[in-house]
Amino acid sequence: MVRELDINRLRVLVEVAHAKSIAEAARNLAFTPSALSQQISKLETELGARLLERRPSGVTLTQVGTVLAEHGERVLGELREARAAVDAAMGVQPQRLSLGSFATAAQVLVPAALAALQRRHPRAELSLVDMEPPEGYGLVTSGDLDMLITHRYPGVGPTPHPGLVRQPLLDDPLRLVLPADHRLAGGAGRRSISLSRLGKETWISGAPGIPNRTCLDTLARKTGIAPHVAYESADYHVTLALVGAGMGIALVPASMLTTADRSRISVHSLRGPAPAREISIVHRRRPTALVQELTAFLHTAADAISHDSPPEQL
Missing domain, CATH: 3.40.190.10 (Periplasmic binding protein-like II)
Structure with a gap:
């Protein structure tokens, strides 16, 4: 029985789970596809179980792979959060923020909020990733995304998000x-x-x-x-x-x-x-200062949209 998992191989599995492709995960991690496959094979050997199903259209996780990847996301997220907490204790301010958002929010909410944040922190490295719901929760859990803007329409079931905070932003x-x-x-x-x-x-x-x-x-x-x-x-x-x-x-x-x-x-x-779609912000339980500031700016942008609704729409 394996008593300790290799964190680097766990990171590889999580990246493959997110990318749904060996080749894309290899590019993201600056590996060759063969080297990444070897890492997965070693992890499978250590566990004594298959983690991936390889198909022409890409890869999917087995049941064991899904369980391990979900734990891996939380482990990687905790490590990144630990580093952020240490930096904060040393007085080092966060200088990076990665946001995932679906298309509508990226058009009507995000630009003003990101611009306001950039003005306050001109040296911060901000990034935006297109992310259509229900995707993105795992990326926030693992720390690959600092926060996510997502939605839920009437009739669509909730997405489980253990360890994350979901904060209402706008009823659209x-x-x-x-x-x-x-x-x-x-x-x-x-x-x-x-x-x-x-x-x-x-x-x-x-x-x-x-x-x-x-x-x-x-x-x-x-x-x-x-x-x-x-x-x-x-x-x-x-x-x-x-x-x-x-x-x-x-x-x-x-x-x-x-x-x-x-x-x-x-x-x-x-x-x-x-009927309305619920637009929400998702982040980890201990958000960084940049995440907290961007959240405030997004609420300001959402309030502006609510107040700008023409009378004939009410």
């Missing part, structure tokens, strides 16, 4: 977006539309399994309709362009509509309790 209401010449777009003072009136419409949404599609399907089941999704896109800019061209209707977060061209679309709320 979902709005019904119609072509400007749609039969339901007119009407003086009409601000809300019942989903039950949209059963025969053509919809634009993400593919099955994408959070916004799961949300649409969940709301539709509650209403008793079966939406016909003819156009699938996870990109809201594409969705809005298709709606503006008259190709269908969509549910779009209000934050994506703050800069949208209103000349070709009509924006409405859904009748009844307003």
Whole structure:
């Protein structure tokens, strides 16, 4: 029985788990793919168990590999946190921060917050990684990311995040977006539309399994309709362009509509309790000073978006 695991080999396994590819993990660690594979093989020999399933499309973790990688993330995160705590005790201020964020937040929340942080710490090395939910939690656990901006749509289950703090940032209401010449777009003072009136419409949404599609399907089941999704896109800019061209209707977060061209679309709320995606910040239990400052700036940016909502969206 192995009494002690090699931390470097554990780091290799965690990197492979995150990259889902031997070749990409090797590039990230400045190894050759063969050298990295040898490290995994040695770890498997020491444990007496297979850790990876190699497939043409990449690698997946076995059950044993998943368990070890999850523990490895926590171990690496604790080591990085220990170093940060020692630096803080010595009066050394953190000079690096890596943020993961999904596309919408990276567009409407992150720029102002990162710019404010950079002004306060001009020598700090700040970085941003595109990270679509539910990805990113393991990277925060291992310390590869200092913090994560993520979301959760109605109907989507929570992502377990042991050892991490999830802090609400913004409730982003979902709005019904119609072509400007749609039969339901007119009407003086009409601000809300019942989903039950949209059963025969053509919809634009993400593919099955994408959070916004799961949300649409969940709301539709509650209403008793079966939406016909003819156009699938996870990109809201594409969705809005298709709606503006008259190709269908969509549910779009209000934050994506703050800069949208209103000349070709009509924006409405859904009748009844307003569905919203929850936008949150995720970080470790003992955040660095930079993480705490960026969190404050992100809350300021989120408040600005909430206050800038046009009256017709309320």
